[in-house]
Amino acid sequence: MELRTYWETGYETLGFDCTNNMVEYEACAMGITMSIEHQISRLKVFGDSALVIYQLRKKWETRDDKLVPYHAHIMVLREHFEEISFHYVPRDENQMADALATLSAMLQANRGKEMIIHVRQQTKMAHCQQVGKVEIDDKPWYHDIREYLKRGLPPKWSNPLQRSADLTLLRCIDDCEAREIMKEVHGGAFGTHANGHALACKILRAGYYWSKMESDYCQHVKRCMKC
Template sequence: MTKKELQSFLDKVNFLRRFVSNLAGKIWPLTPLLKLKDTERFVWGAEHQAALMPPKRGKPFRLYISASEGSIGYLLAQNNESEREQAVHYLSRTLNVVELNYSPIEKLCLTLYFAATKLRHYMLPSVVQIISKTDLIKYMLTRPIIRGRIGKWTMALSEFTFQYVAQKSVKGQALADFLAHHPAQGQEEELEVEIGMARMEKNYWTMYFDGSSTEARFGAGVVIQSPQGQRWQFAFQLDFKCTNNQAEYEALIIGHEILKEMKATRVLVYGDSQLVINQLTGEYQCTSENLIMYYVTALNTSDEFSRISFEHVPRAKNREANEMAQVASGVNIPDSDHDRVIRIKRRTLPALAERGMTTQVSSFEITDEVNTAETDWRYPVVKYLHDPSGSHERTTRFPARCYLIYHNELYRKGLDGLLLLCPSAEDIKVIMTESHEGICGTHQSGVKMR
């Protein structure tokens, strides 16, 4: 970029300054370049390019699409370094006379095709998450016969890697709806795109990875899902000392090797290690001497795929890979063995039920038939037993584990295995009154009173 081009660009940006928050702070790195004299050299550096915040290559995009009665619109967005959604490109156009007769679902398919023709250079290298009111991918790929305009659009979109996401983001969808109701005129013609090999199925693999590092052993877990929905779980025990970040990289590289053996070409990788994911997407720099070789190896194995994207997910969404890593780091494998087969079988009935015996109701088999008021001392315990994962006080969580509900009554589990009935405050008064009146006979010891 030259100084003249920069001046022209900033003139256009300043026209919209009242619509952009803190515009002066955002373009502050660029202003010193405007003060350069003609004899001084104009140098466009990395700090100037960072002020424009270009999209990150390899990071998933989000495409919001919307169609109204007479127009269509889309918004392409991507999460920035602070994981906040940032708009990349938005556009809309009016529908011609023929397109006005399309059904609502066909108008949405037209919007997706329109966005692909305009944003091919953005969308082709990365996974694109389609966010709309209808699952367009399922609609287009489950047609019994591919023909007509839907068949044409399906063939043209087969080179992209799409993933449908249910509409949840009100902010992004509101912008797309606004653009659809305020379209740009003079863009009614359709553009033709080159059609490549068409595959009428979900055309990318999914991989989850996680590493585990303990004082005794180290493990790596990988979960792979094929485009057809088949899943494989892998657990590897690392027979050498490594840090947790090194174990994460080990799991990632092992997953790449498995995917290559499965002939995968397009991959979407999920991991809960923010350090590893951000290093691979270029948001973080790898400066650790212990990780630099892992980082280079991971990049080299990633280049073996035609298309690969990395995305950070919370640990709760990476639970299956985490369990595989925990199993690998927790199982003791003798030195003479290279692997160990762990068989996991499913049993649908308890062992007692198979022998014709009734099972004792556990503390998790809770019914709503236990009537307790908020003033009752049993209320916090019953509330915890009904929803153990909810928000409870610490003074309630630990004691409540000694209680269970059986036949709609609250019991406390004794040390000798007996169940002690937990009456309400009113029932306690009745019991104490009857005991002192001698209805139960003479006073007995605590064990006999049970």
């Protein structure tokens, strides 16, 4: 049989006046009730209230009239278990209870409704979760990166956009498209031959961008025989 460690955390907001010791008994009763719902047969109860723990262990007498009903209630609940024991843990060693107490003071739950809070430990960074997964086309995850570095080919599915200073989205293009666009804008449908700066402005207004565009503008104008 495989033994697994399982945590289920929870807290209750009490909507009635009560003493601190009543709160401790309420918390103990809630934990025992949750264990019954999960059909636990052997239970160890850990608490940071020495009064509650030692009263339930019958080492201390329960004399407070407000606590007697709680004590009797938990004595009834313990009959659901084959084995149950109560252990005192100082507050500074009970990190989970301390965290829940802090959380309950910060959040306000609506009356009659439950608020589910999941706490889990992440062993890998979020952006590394998919690394190593087999793609649908049976190609490694780095295939598109390798093809771009090797041949300058962008992914077929990509339509990369670059946000300009005025928040306009510009479409990123490769070297081949860049040469055709510079040729068309410089001496074609966009008008007369312009210098490098004017050419850059026209291409940006047309909605295109590439990483070497500034130097390419100047080189293209220098090679133009009509300029």
